Amino acid sequence: MNHIDCKYYLAIDVFKGICKITKDKINADESGCSDFDKASKCKHCKHFSIKDNNLGLCMKKTTAYPDLQAVTCKDFSWK
Amino acid sequence: MDLKKTLSESVIYNYYGVKPEGEIQSREVKKSPSARVAKTRQMYFETKSSASVEFPYWYTRRWDELEGEIPIVRRAEALKAGFEHITPAIFPGELLVIGKAHYLRGSYPMPWLSEAFFMAQEDEMYKDALEAGKVSADKVTTIGQGGGNVTQSVGNVISLAGKFGFRKEEMPILLHIAKKWFNKSVDDVGHKYEQLVPGYKEKEEIMRAVICMFDSGYTLPQGREVMNYYYPLQYGIEGIKNICKEKLKQTAGYPDMDRLYFYKAVHTMLEGLQSWINNHAEETKLMASLEEDEKNKTEYLEIAERLYWLANNPPRTFHDALQMVWIFHVAVLNEDAISGLSPGRLGQVLYPFWKRDMEKGLLTLEKTHELLECMRMKFTELDCFASMGVVGGVLSGNTFNNLCIGGLTKDGESAANELEILILDSAMTCATPQPTLSLLYDEKLPEEFLLKGVECTKIGTGYPAWVNNRVAMEFLLNNFKNEGLDIEEARAWSIGGCLETSAGSWMPLELDGVTHYIPGGSAPATSVGVHFISLPKVLEAVLFDGLDKRTGRRVYPSHGYKLESYDEIWKAFKEYFSLTVEVLTLTNNIQHDVWGKISPSIINSMLKPDCLEKGKDISKKGSRYNRTFNVEICGGVNLVNSLSSIKKNVFEEKNFSMDTLKTVIIENFGYISASETGAYSLTEQMKTTDYRTWLKIHKQCLDAPKYGNDDKYVDDIFKEWQKWFSVMCENYASLYNEPLYSCQISVSTHGPMGAVTLATADGRLSGTTFADGSVSAYPGTDKNGPYALFSSATCYNHALSQNSQLNMKIHPSVIQGREGARKFLELIKAYLRKGGFHVQFNIVDSRMLKDAQKNPDKYRGLMVRVAGFTQYWVELGKQIQDEVIARTEYAEI
Numbered sequence: 021m022n023h024i025d026c027k028y029y030l031a032i033d034v035f036k037g038i039c040k041i042t043k044d045k046i047n048a049d050e051s052g053c054s055d056f057d058k059a060s061k062c063k064h065c066k067h068f069s070i071k072d073n074n075l076g077l078c079m080k081k082t083t084a085y086p087d088l089q090a091v092t093c094k095d096f097s098w099k
Numbered sequence: 100m101d102l103k104k105t106l107s108e109s110v111i112y113n114y115y116g117v118k119p120e121g122e123i124q125s126r127e128v129k130k131s132p133s134a135r136v137a138k139t140r141q142m143y144f145e146t147k148s149s150a151s152v153e154f155p156y157w158y159t160r161r162w163d164e165l166e167g168e169i170p171i172v173r174r175a176e177a178l179k180a181g182f183e184h185i186t187p188a189i190f191p192g193e194l195l196v197i198g199k200a201h202y203l204r205g206s207y208p209m210p211w212l213s214e215a216f217f218m219a220q221e222d223e224m225y226k227d228a229l230e231a232g233k234v235s236a237d238k239v240t241t242i243g244q245g246g247g248n249v250t251q252s253v254g255n256v257i258s259l260a261g262k263f264g265f266r267k268e269e270m271p272i273l274l275h276i277a278k279k280w281f282n283k284s285v286d287d288v289g290h291k292y293e294q295l296v297p298g299y300k301e302k303e304e305i306m307r308a309v310i311c312m313f314d315s316g317y318t319l320p321q322g323r324e325v326m327n328y329y330y331p332l333q334y335g336i337e338g339i340k341n342i343c344k345e346k347l348k349q350t351a352g353y354p355d356m357d358r359l360y361f362y363k364a365v366h367t368m369l370e371g372l373q374s375w376i377n378n379h380a381e382e383t384k385l386m387a388s389l390e391e392d393e394k395n396k397t398e399y400l401e402i403a404e405r406l407y408w409l410a411n412n413p414p415r416t417f418h419d420a421l422q423m424v425w426i427f428h429v430a431v432l433n434e435d436a437i438s439g440l441s442p443g444r445l446g447q448v449l450y451p452f453w454k455r456d457m458e459k460g461l462l463t464l465e466k467t468h469e470l471l472e473c474m475r476m477k478f479t480e481l482d483c484f485a486s487m488g489v490v491g492g493v494l495s496g497n498t499f500n501n502l503c504i505g506g507l508t509k510d511g512e513s514a515a516n517e518l519e520i521l522i523l524d525s526a527m528t529c530a531t532p533q534p535t536l537s538l539l540y541d542e543k544l545p546e547e548f549l550l551k552g553v554e555c556t557k558i559g560t561g562y563p564a565w566v567n568n569r570v571a572m573e574f575l576l577n578n579f580k581n582e583g584l585d586i587e588e589a590r591a592w593s594i595g596g597c598l599e600t601s602a603g604s605w606m607p608l609e610l611d612g613v614t615h616y617i618p619g620g621s622a623p624a625t626s627v628g629v630h631f632i633s634l635p636k637v638l639e640a641v642l643f644d645g646l647d648k649r650t651g652r653r654v655y656p657s658h659g660y661k662l663e664s665y666d667e668i669w670k671a672f673k674e675y676f677s678l679t680v681e682v683l684t685l686t687n688n689i690q691h692d693v694w695g696k697i698s699p700s701i702i703n704s705m706l707k708p709d710c711l712e713k714g715k716d717i718s719k720k721g722s723r724y725n726r727t728f729n730v731e732i733c734g735g736v737n738l739v740n741s742l743s744s745i746k747k748n749v750f751e752e753k754n755f756s757m758d759t760l761k762t763v764i765i766e767n768f769g770y771i772s773a774s775e776t777g778a779y780s781l782t783e784q785m786k787t788t789d790y791r792t793w794l795k796i797h798k799q800c801l802d803a804p805k806y807g808n809d810d811k812y813v814d815d816i817f818k819e820w821q822k823w824f825s826v827m828c829e830n831y832a833s834l835y836n837e838p839l840y841s842c843q844i845s846v847s848t849h850g851p852m853g854a855v856t857l858a859t860a861d862g863r864l865s866g867t868t869f870a871d872g873s874v875s876a877y878p879g880t881d882k883n884g885p886y887a888l889f890s891s892a893t894c895y896n897h898a899l900s901q902n903s904q905l906n907m908k909i910h911p912s913v914i915q916g917r918e919g920a921r922k923f924l925e926l927i928k929a930y931l932r933k934g935g936f937h938v939q940f941n942i943v944d945s946r947m948l949k950d951a952q953k954n955p956d957k958y959r960g961l962m963v964r965v966a967g968f969t970q971y972w973v974e975l976g977k978q979i980q981d982e983v984i985a986r987t988e989y990a991e992i
Contacts, residue, residue, distance in 0.1 A: 034264035
């Protein structure tokens with residue numbers, strides 16, 4: 021998994037961010053380090069099912085997408 | 100032929116006075132921000148503009164769930180869902196927190212306003228999205244020029260509108276939700292109904308010819324206005340919710356039920372804001388938990404505590420108040436596509452908090468300075484997501500958050516205060532484009548305050564702009580008296596956006612039992628209505644009997660004149676211009692009406708007096724003052740110079756015929772067009788082999804009397820245009836059934852509008868940029884010094900219009916030292932005392948700008964003043980860069 025999928029990744033822009041632990045600047049699309057921990061995103065939620073073309077369903081009814089951040093979603097539940 | 104080489108070798112500069120020689124002159128003083136802000140500013144410099152789909156996703160999802168709900172409540176619920184789902188982000192070193200989106204320079208599309216431009220680019224964007232590739236920060240830096248602009252798609256990032264980076268994995272959902280808004284967005288619904296306007300066909304051709312720059316109803320429906328922070332500062336969020344609850348009881352079941360829905364919508368929205376703030380507080384606690392440095396940890400915890408408090412309560416301190424102001428500023432920006440949302444006279448709004456904290460020993464000057472620098476960074480991080488034509492062609496990537504200082508108090512005394520001095524200081528040490536500053540000049544302001552303003556302008560920040568308080572008050576009293584504006588209220592004015600005079604009100608802030616009357620905006624968006632009419636392009640259509648000669652398309656019906664006299668030209672011009680204003684007024688009225696129905700303002704309405712009292716949002720005339728629609732123009736000086744040349748050369752001296760003039764316009768005086776050379780000013784142009792055929796005529800056109808030289812011949816033409824224009828606007832009524840008024844700013848439109856305009860009779864070449872502003876001379880044509888320019892500029896009453904705009908470029912050596920500062924202040928006073936409304940300055944050696952154009956990486960922090968705003972040089976388009984370089988540089992004043 022890449023930095024962008026880590027819960028400690030603080031995005032500065034679409035390319036890069038800061039590691040909340042080390043404070044280092046890191047690139048979104050490079051491999052995560054040993055501190056990597058999955059960010060809560062739809063793709064890790066048990067209510068999400070992938071369909072196609074990077075789209076899926078939330079709660080089997082509403083369109084959602086796998087990389088949607090879910091840190092503020094009340095219904096998020098780890099798979 | 101090596102075009103670039105030929106061009107660079109042929110560079111000339113326009114000077115008044117002795118041409119500077121030797122080394123490029125640096126600006127006199129360079130100051131640095133505090134260590135904290137130096138770090139955040141460096142991070143900003145390394146950050147790219149980034150858009151996300153998070154907010155529009157949640158907005159659309161909730162909107163879909165509530166089909167059948169009352170529209171304003173449905174919108175409030177959708178906005179609430181957007182706010183409460185923004186991923187919170189707290190960046191290291193910040194003392195003020197919260198942004199538009201989770202990126203540092205974050206923003207997002209608003210397909211409920213317009214989805215058309217994503218749909219139009221759909222194939223292209225999909226293609227980019229499918230091209231996988233590993234991306235790195237290093238790789239993107241190869242984009243280089245353009246500062247924070249993401250001008251190309253790279254790896255997993257797609258460029259939108261030539262500026263915003265967008266993650267590839269979010270593209271399918273963006274297109275999915277954009278399609279949901281097809282035929283439902285303000286743009287689409289407005290388009291359906293605007294076609295019912297007689298003259299719609301002409302309107303479409305006017306837009307196609309770029310005689311008008313853009314529609315306002317779905318592009319930037321709010322903005323160019325002044326925020327009012329009174330309610331959150333006085334009552335806090337829970338307090339405003341309580342007001343809504345009381346109002347709900349008073350209105351439920353009674354006539355005029357729209358009030359009920361409005362209060363419900365405001366209450367709902369505020370719940371969304373509370374979640375948004377609390378989410379950030381939680382994130383700040385997380386950051387604190389991961390922090391090993393005790394000082395940083397404490398700072399995070401203090402921020403978290405402040406956010407939890409402000410989610411419910413009014414501010415307790417200056418720091419609280421500044422954070423509260425920022426929260427509501429961003430909240431308004433997140434409800435619409437907005438440029439020019441100005442904080443107004445913020446130093447006077449916050450002064451009671453600051454003064455109290457200073458007296459109690461809770462705050463120091465150093466801490467205030469640091470907080471104000473942090474505020475500058477937050478404003479500078481703002482981006483406005485819009486299409487390329489709007490974000491580049493009009494805004495130059497700027498967001499126009501104008502902070503005003505000076506002016507008068509409610510009872511007519513100087514309103515300048517110590518906090519405003521600190522605002523000026525922080526704007527020098529932390530020189531960033533936002534917020535730009537305007538000094539509301541009045542003879543009552545203390546000399547020490549004015550000299551501080553000069554000190555700031557001198558160092559080359561481009562701010563403060565100098566604005567005439569009395570002229571603005573006269574304009575407001577003339578235009579808002581029917582809505583009850585009196586002299587006392589006129590003193591509460593401020594600038595919205597780059598230079599739009601906006602009505603304000605005094606609000607009674609109670610603090611420790613003392614009432615402080617603080618100024619704030621009390622009118623909705625200005626610069627809505629008819630957005631930027633290109634005057635030289637209208638004249639071109641007159642000369643070619645209604646055709647856009649560049650494309651061959653017919654824009655206007657044939658005027659039927661043989662153009663055998665100057666009077667016929669002028670008459671035809673007025674007819675075409677009037678037709679343009681008429682159709683654009685009607686179609687824009689429809690767009691704004693649709694906006695008010697589909698996408699009404701809720702947060703901004705709540706803030707603006709007297710919406711909360713009346714229970715009406717701003718689209719229902721809830722604001723205290725509602726005469727805000729205007730007619731904006733561009734290229735006025737080129738129009739006047741061209742009319743002067745036609746009058747002199749064709750009709751008086753008969754140097755050449757009208758047919759010959761039309762031919763040389765088509766032949767571009769024997770030069771290669773700017774679209775081919777990529778050079779957009781007269782200082783760098785290439786001749787064709789037969790240029791000599793047109794040389795004499797070109798010289799006659801260039802030699803015709805030019806505006807800016809205190810020449811009565813051309814100034815009389817200028818005066819006639821100004822008088823006619825300001826009166827004719829009143830023939831047209833806005834959506835709110837108020838007459839329009841004239842507005843004269845160019846922003847960046849003089850670039851793209853010049854690009855589609857053929858050569859003009861004043862000797863300007865095809866495709867080159869027009870003169871900026873409204874009373875700036877065309878580059879290189881003001882040859883008689885600054886005071887002659889001032890005389891020309893003030894040949895009419897500036898209070899007839901919402902504004903006027905004068906840009907000057909001065910070589911740094913001219914105003915060095917204290918003596919130079921005094922001389923500079925006298926120059927400014929001389930203009931304002933003559934009745935000038937506004938003047939702003941670039942204090943720069945033109946050769947530095949040319950060097951910056953060649954070596955942008957050396958000049959990441961270089962700022963210039965364009966037309967009502969300061970922007971980083973590297974984020975400006977070349978059309979504007981060339982024009983700024985070409986402006987006459989005053990090496991003597």
